[in-house]
Amino acid sequence: MKPVSGKTAFVNARLLDPASGLDDLGGVLAEGERIAAFGPEVVEGALPADAEIVDCRGLCLAPGLVDMRVHLCEPGAEHKETIASAGRAAVAGGVTAMACLPNTDPVIDNDAVVEFVARRARLAGLSKVYPYGAATKGTEGVEIAEIGLLAESGAVAFTDGTRAVGSAAVMNRLLSYAASFGLLIVQHPEEPTLAGGDMNAGETAGRLGLSGIPPAAEWIMLERDLRLVEATGARYHAAHISTAESVEIVRRAKAKGLSVTCDCAPPYYLLTEAAVGEFRTFAKLSPPLRKESDRAALIEGLKDGTIDCVASDHCPQDADSKRKTFHDAEFGGVGVQTLLAATLELSRKGGLGLLDALAKVTANPARVLGLPLGRLLVGGPADLVVFDPHRAWTVSADTLLSKSKNSPFDETEMTGIVARTVVDGRSVYIGAEAFV
Amino acid sequence: MTPDFAQRHLLGTRSLTAPEITALLDRADRYAAVNRSADKKLSVLTGRTVVNLFYENSTRTRTSFELAAKRLGADVVNMQTGASSVAKGETLIDTAATLNAMHPDVLVVRHQDSGAVSLLSQKVNCAVVNAGDGKHEHPTQGLLDALTIRRRKGRLAGLRVAICGDVLHSRVARSNIHLLTTMGAEVRLVAPRTLCIPGAESMGVEVFHDLRKGIADCDIVMMLRIQNERMSSGYIPSTREYFRFFGLDREKLAAAKPDALVMHPGPMNRGVEIDSDIADDVERSLIREQVEMGVAVRMAVLETVTRNLARELGQPWGTEA
Numbered sequence: 001m002k003p004v005s006g007k008t009a010f011v012n013a014r015l016l017d018p019a020s021g022l023d024d025l026g027g028v029l030a031e032g033e034r035i036a037a038f039g040p041e042v043v044e045g046a047l048p049a050d051a052e053i054v055d056c057r058g059l060c061l062a063p064g065l066v067d068m069r070v071h072l073c074e075p076g077a078e079h080k081e082t083i084a085s086a087g088r089a090a091v092a093g094g095v096t097a098m099a100c101l102p103n104t105d106p107v108i109d110n111d112a113v114v115e116f117v118a119r120r121a122r123l124a125g126l127s128k129v130y131p132y133g134a135a136t137k138g139t140e141g142v143e144i145a146e147i148g149l150l151a152e153s154g155a156v157a158f159t160d161g162t163r164a165v166g167s168a169a170v171m172n173r174l175l176s177y178a179a180s181f182g183l184l185i186v187q188h189p190e191e192p193t194l195a196g197g198d199m200n201a202g203e204t205a206g207r208l209g210l211s212g213i214p215p216a217a218e219w220i221m222l223e224r225d226l227r228l229v230e231a232t233g234a235r236y237h238a239a240h241i242s243t244a245e246s247v248e249i250v251r252r253a254k255a256k257g258l259s260v261t262c263d264c265a266p267p268y269y270l271l272t273e274a275a276v277g278e279f280r281t282f283a284k285l286s287p288p289l290r291k292e293s294d295r296a297a298l299i300e301g302l303k304d305g306t307i308d309c310v311a312s313d314h315c316p317q318d319a320d321s322k323r324k325t326f327h328d329a330e331f332g333g334v335g336v337q338t339l340l341a342a343t344l345e346l347s348r349k350g351g352l353g354l355l356d357a358l359a360k361v362t363a364n365p366a367r368v369l370g371l372p373l374g375r376l377l378v379g380g381p382a383d384l385v386v387f388d389p390h391r392a393w394t395v396s397a398d399t400l401l402s403k404s405k406n407s408p409f410d411e412t413e414m415t416g417i418v419a420r421t422v423v424d425g426r427s428v429y430i431g432a433e434a435f436v
Numbered sequence: 437m438t439p440d441f442a443q444r445h446l447l448g449t450r451s452l453t454a455p456e457i458t459a460l461l462d463r464a465d466r467y468a469a470v471n472r473s474a475d476k477k478l479s480v481l482t483g484r485t486v487v488n489l490f491y492e493n494s495t496r497t498r499t500s501f502e503l504a505a506k507r508l509g510a511d512v513v514n515m516q517t518g519a520s521s522v523a524k525g526e527t528l529i530d531t532a533a534t535l536n537a538m539h540p541d542v543l544v545v546r547h548q549d550s551g552a553v554s555l556l557s558q559k560v561n562c563a564v565v566n567a568g569d570g571k572h573e574h575p576t577q578g579l580l581d582a583l584t585i586r587r588r589k590g591r592l593a594g595l596r597v598a599i600c601g602d603v604l605h606s607r608v609a610r611s612n613i614h615l616l617t618t619m620g621a622e623v624r625l626v627a628p629r630t631l632c633i634p635g636a637e638s639m640g641v642e643v644f645h646d647l648r649k650g651i652a653d654c655d656i657v658m659m660l661r662i663q664n665e666r667m668s669s670g671y672i673p674s675t676r677e678y679f680r681f682f683g684l685d686r687e688k689l690a691a692a693k694p695d696a697l698v699m700h701p702g703p704m705n706r707g708v709e710i711d712s713d714i715a716d717d718v719e720r721s722l723i724r725e726q727v728e729m730g731v732a733v734r735m736a737v738l739e740t741v742t743r744n745l746a747r748e749l750g751q752p753w754g755t756e757a
Contacts (some may be wrong), residue, residue: 205634209550209571209610212634279551324530325549327570362631 004104007031008053008425009382011044013061018359030060030382033424038376054427059419062358064096064383065343066374068263068365069239069311070336071161072098072129074120075113076105081316081403083117086336086341087126089402091421091429093337094385095312098127099374101161102134109134109145111153118154126428128383130156130371135174135185139163139182144174148181156369157237159186162286162315163330164221166192171225175234184239184368189221189246190287198327200273200288205206208279210326213288215243222246226253237368238262240313242287244297251306256396258396261368262306263360265313266342267333267408269298269350277409281322281329282406285313289408299350302360310346310367312339316404337400344389348415354389384422391417398402440476444744445557445564446668446737448573449615457619461583468583471507471732480739480754481510484541488514489531490567491547496702496727497567497577501544504734512539528552529559536560541742545569550607563741565734571605575702578611580733582619584726585656588697593620595694598651598692600626601660601682601709603633604671607663608701613639626650627680630671631662648691652684656696657692658699659684661711689720699724699733 004178004310011027015038027042028035029051031210044053057061067090073081090098100117102108105333108117108131108396123131133155133350134145139201149160158178165187199205222238226249229236238250241262251261267285272292283289301307315332335342339361347357368372392415397405421429441456449457470476482650485507488498493515498514505512515535528547535543542563545553550570566737568574570581586592597616603609603625610633616623617640625636626644636643642652662678672678684698699722700713715721746753 201634201640206633206635207610207639209569209573209607279554320527323527325528325547325552325555327549327551423485 005032007036007048008054009042009047009051010054010056010061010386011042013056013059013137015039015387016060016062016358017376018355019363021355022042022376023355027056028376028384030422030425033382035323035376035380035382036380038377046301051140053262054420059386059388061384062422063362063374063376064385065094065361066097066365066371067095067312067314067336067361068099068309068369069265069340070098070100070314071103071316071332072100072117073316074104075116076077080318080321083120084124084126084130084317085401085403086314087124089120089291089334089337089400090127091423092401092418094340094387094418094421095127095336096421097130097371098336098387098424099130099132099156099369101159102132103139103161103163107134107138108127108132108155109139109150111139111149114153114155117383121165126423128423130154130369132156132161132186133158133161135165136170141165141167141170144177147178147183151181151183156371157186158234159239160188162188164188164190164192168224168228172228172232175228175232175236179234182235184235184237186239187225188218189218189225189238189241191217191220194220198284199276200290202273202291204273204276208276214259215245215294217289218243219245219249222249226258226260229253229258230256234260235259240265240268240270240287240311241296241298241307242290244294247297247301251301256304261308263309263311264302264307265311266296266335266338266406267293268343269302270345271295271344271408279326281324281326282333282410283408284326284329284331285333285404285408286331302346302350303352308360310339310343311365312336314400317406318404322406333388333406334400334404335407336408337402338395338409338414340385340418344416345414358397382422382425385418386420387416387418389416391415393417402428437505440743442744444741444748446575446741447554447566448565449545449575449578449618450573452615452618453702454618457579457582457615458505460733460736460740463740464579464583464733465587466700467735468729471728474508474665475612477509479509481505481508481742484510484742485539486512486542486544486738486741487509487535487540488512489535490515491517491552492568494546496568497546500727500730501567501734504731505738507697507731508738528556532556532559541745542738555694563745565737565741568607568622570607571606571610574732576609576730576737577608578615580726580729581612581658581699581701582615583733584722585697585731587729588722589655592616595621595655596624596653597621597656597658598624599658599660600627600647600650600684602631602662602666603627603636603660604631605663605666606660606757609633612658613641616656617641624650624654625742626682628672630711631666647684647688651688651692651696653694654696656697656699657684657689661701661703661715662705663710679708681707683707684714689714696720699723699726701726
């Protein structure tokens with residue numbers, strides 16, 4: 001992909017920058033791959049003569065979204081998703097950077113696979129891709145992976161992805177070792193011996209005759225890990241917390257001053273276990289969808305800042321992996337393309353200001369991962385999204401660009417649609433309706 | 437005329453209304469009489485094909501469905517998955533499509549996963565009867581239990597029924613809970629906490645963890661089978677401890693009403709959940725009658741769903757039984 005050398009001015013926009021609290025009419029001038037200027041003064045008439053002008057027609061213009069938890073499925077499961085297909089879905093959703101999980105085949109537990117993913121992402125030339133390195137070799141939870149070398153080759157943080165580091169001894173050493181390099185450990189907080197079920201343990205599971213995964217599976221692991229974090233002084237991020245108790249546990253840990261952050265995925269704050277209905281496998285997620293009281297507590301946690309980020313937890317599964325009995329069906333749902341709409345929903349229904357909600361998918365995940373992204377900054381990368389926050393669309397197999405169509409929001413209407421996505425100054429996506 | 441059950445599939449008892457249950461039981465009652473007569477062969481389903489597709493081993497339920505279909509005059513094919521293409525890795529959906537292409541009229545399906553029969557029913561054009569899906573439902577067992585109770589007690593409404601044992605893993609328990617509560621019975625569950633359904637109270641039942649207290653003043657004591665793997669996976673420590681606290685013997689049964697009747701869906705573990713002394717007591721035990729009613733109920737169900745299918749397809753349907 002050739003670097004962009006010219007100047008592009010995105011004008012006549014509602015300019016939103018969560019990091020600085022900017023919400024004003026204005027524009028962004030990109031020069032090459034970088035932001036040269038932004039603010040109310042970037043208007044037509046006050047631009048360099050050679051600048052190409054994009055009229056945003058009053059739509060929102062914000063830093064591109066940073067989705068800190070996606071499965072790209074490549075290498076190893078290209079029938080479900082590829083780096084290119086996920087990239088197309090991402091930019092259609094305004095996501096300009098993704099952190100991808102190491103649960104591939106082969107696992108991202110050595111620098112060769114990091115290089116492979118980086119090269120494929122460069123070739124796709126869509127959303128930027130930042131791989132997680134495996135925390136343990138093969139994500140087997142036994143031996144610590146070469147996290148120092150992985151970090152040198154570009155891994156942003158370390159996690160066994162969908163698998164929890166179950167052994168307390170391994171986690172203790174991992175946190176200690178990572179702390180010596182200042183590296184971040186991301187955990188799927190779920191005690192494996194309690195996690196054998198198919199959906200949230202409770203009334204619905206009881207009625208349907210499905211095995212339950214109790215909320216305790218999550219908070220036992222969180223409590224354990226946070227004790228170890230306290231002892232080791234490591235940096236720790238809890239992925240996709242799903243229970244009310246977990247919010248409280250993280251809240252207490254933060255009050256203690258521990259170096260802990262966490263995220264939540266849209267299905268957990270927008271849906272409940274009721275979405276399982278009569279064995280609907282698109283609602284089979286890991287962790288499982290919980291109760292209404294959990295959903296409400298997650299919204300509170302997002303509101304008061306206990307939950308730092310919203311990540312899509314994009315997990316593509318092909319039709320055959322979901323068209324099974326609930327027990328046999330795979331866990332997971334796609335989400336990278338619905339992340340923006342789900343974040344706007346958080347603002348509308350959760351009572352968060354638009355900037356506060358957008359911070360959860362821009363500046364905050366960038367800060368957690370230590371990436372120079374997710375904000376408007378002169379000299380920073382021109383990664384931008386132009387969107388209409390009021391326009392509705394229906395999530396369906398037709399509208400989703402991911403190779404897999406397993407959205408827990410399938411056949412529902414979401415509000416907020418992307419008009420244009422810009423990565424390093426290049427427009428990589430222009431909405432089909434082309435209003436901009 | 438009572439409003440009949442009008443669906444093409446019978447997937448569970450949860451969605452059944454009281455009038456639909458009553459209509460099915462009334463019809464089954466008539467078949468019970470036929471089954472006791474010398475000539476048991478009817479022609480209600482002549483020319484129709486019933487396929488028994490069993491993913492789990494079963495002798496009694498499969499035989500019961502097979503007899504029911506044959507007595508109605510249908511052709512019956514039995515598919516045990518151990519010997520079929522399923523063992524070669526064919527998916528549930530593909531098997532459904534394959535069987536569907538052979539134009540059966542009714543598929544009777546048992547599967548080890550909850551929801552499997554419902555999933556399969558969405559992929560076929562014939563009628564589907566759930567013969568047990570995982571821990572979810574076993575509607576014909578619920579109906580046959582209800583018929584057995586109604587014939588002995590003359591009613592279902594107002595009776596106090598205790599369902600005892602491994603309710604957590606029991607599709608029989610769930611089908612009975614839905615059906616009996618719909619019919620106005622008072623249902624109790626009796627189990628150690630490890631074998632109870634979480635949130636069972638939301639299903640309209642009362643939960644007990646002490647057998648004597650749970651069956652106190654009950655009209656019906658329904659025992660469930662406890663499977664050996666429950667011991668190895670730590671739900672209960674041993675069979676002898678289970679029998680000591682949750683096994684039904686004459687001494688514990690004394691807590692129930694003096695005329696309380698005992699049921700068991702079979703196959704029984706004598707000396708584990710039920711003492712032989714009770715199981716074989718013809719005054720107290722309904723176990724053999726349950727088996728007898730099973731055939732009658734399945735005849736009623738097969739006839740009803742086939743008639744509903746014919747109606748949906750606009751096919752002619754002969755004189756009703």
